[in-house]
Amino acid sequence: MRLGFIGLGIMGRPMAKHLMDAGHTLTVWNRSWPGIDALVEVGAEEGASAADVAGRSEVVFTMVGDSPDVEAVALGSQGIIEGTEAGLVHIDMSTISPVVTRAIAARYAEKGVEMLDAPVSGGEGGAVNATLSIMVGGKPEVFERCQPLFEALGKTVTYCGPSGSGQTVKLCNQVAVSVTNMAVCEALVLAKKAGVAPGTMLEAISGGAAASWQLLNLAPKMLAGDFRPGFKVWHQQKDLRLALEVAREAALPLPGTALVSQLYASLEAEGLGEEGTQALVKSLEKLGNVRVGD
Numbered sequence: 001m002r003l004g005f006i007g008l009g010i011m012g013r014p015m016a017k018h019l020m021d022a023g024h025t026l027t028v029w030n031r032s033w034p035g036i037d038a039l040v041e042v043g044a045e046e047g048a049s050a051a052d053v054a055g056r057s058e059v060v061f062t063m064v065g066d067s068p069d070v071e072a073v074a075l076g077s078q079g080i081i082e083g084t085e086a087g088l089v090h091i092d093m094s095t096i097s098p099v100v101t102r103a104i105a106a107r108y109a110e111k112g113v114e115m116l117d118a119p120v121s122g123g124e125g126g127a128v129n130a131t132l133s134i135m136v137g138g139k140p141e142v143f144e145r146c147q148p149l150f151e152a153l154g155k156t157v158t159y160c161g162p163s164g165s166g167q168t169v170k171l172c173n174q175v176a177v178s179v180t181n182m183a184v185c186e187a188l189v190l191a192k193k194a195g196v197a198p199g200t201m202l203e204a205i206s207g208g209a210a211a212s213w214q215l216l217n218l219a220p221k222m223l224a225g226d227f228r229p230g231f232k233v234w235h236q237q238k239d240l241r242l243a244l245e246v247a248r249e250a251a252l253p254l255p256g257t258a259l260v261s262q263l264y265a266s267l268e269a270e271g272l273g274e275e276g277t278q279a280l281v282k283s284l285e286k287l288g289n290v291r292v293g294d
Ligand code: NAP
Pocket: 007, 008, 009, 010, 011, 012, 030, 031, 032, 035, 063, 064, 065, 066, 068, 069, 070, 072, 073, 093, 094, 095, 096, 120, 121, 122, 123, 124, 230, 231, 232, 235
């Protein structure tokens, strides 16, 4: 197929590459050059704008940042909607608001453009290894047509329901992910403060009921003092804000989510928004006056 890919950051770059490896023709566009250069070097065509990418493609993927970014790329000047006729499918894999997703899909519908929301879980490693979990919202027949494309990117692809449902499920994922991350940080500071080497504690509990993606992947980075981003703090905060907005609309308290969002806010206050989410341990270390690493 003729595919387009917009948003070539940590996640978008490897995902775009997998689509090329699956035999599709790819036109790419990114706001800054490094993303474009990396894909053109391995055979992608360079688009002049999001509209230009849309004009050359049957299906366009986006993997940008927040809701306003998807709105700008989809509906803004030189956006997807300006470059295409009826029949295009826009698959947005960014994590954004379900409400904004539905609004964009409604604007597209006036022009005969289809949209799927297909946010992902699995982190940078999942993108690099094509093992992402993908949660999809939109029309079921459009999902079925695009399923082979999803299979090039992930290993668990779930159709969740009408437009916005993929984003809603992704927010549930983020609630589970971030509260678990906080629990991992608390276990590390407790071990250190109570006189057990945090590394020994990790080794002891990793095979038992406490095992989680966060424990296995993020805790070793916390101990090693490696705070380079797989998933950035400010992106996590965006997702928690979206989850708390949906919960507020539903008059639903999410106490753990609210608490972990406040701890992440302390990192943002220190200018650490570009660090990876494992930096959450710094907030707990500060509260407890303890350091878990060497
Ligand atoms: P990233 O490294 O910051 O990449 C984002 C990309 O989007 C960059 O190439 C950026 O362009 C582009 N972009 C942002 N706003 C734009 C705009 N208004 N117009 C045009 N391009 C724009 O972020 P990422 O980690 O790949 O995350 C992308 C999305 O995936 C986010 O929604 C995030 O929540 C979600 N996600 C990330 C992970 C993860 O582990 N990283 C996991 C699951 C989901 P520039 O290069 O010019 O900045």
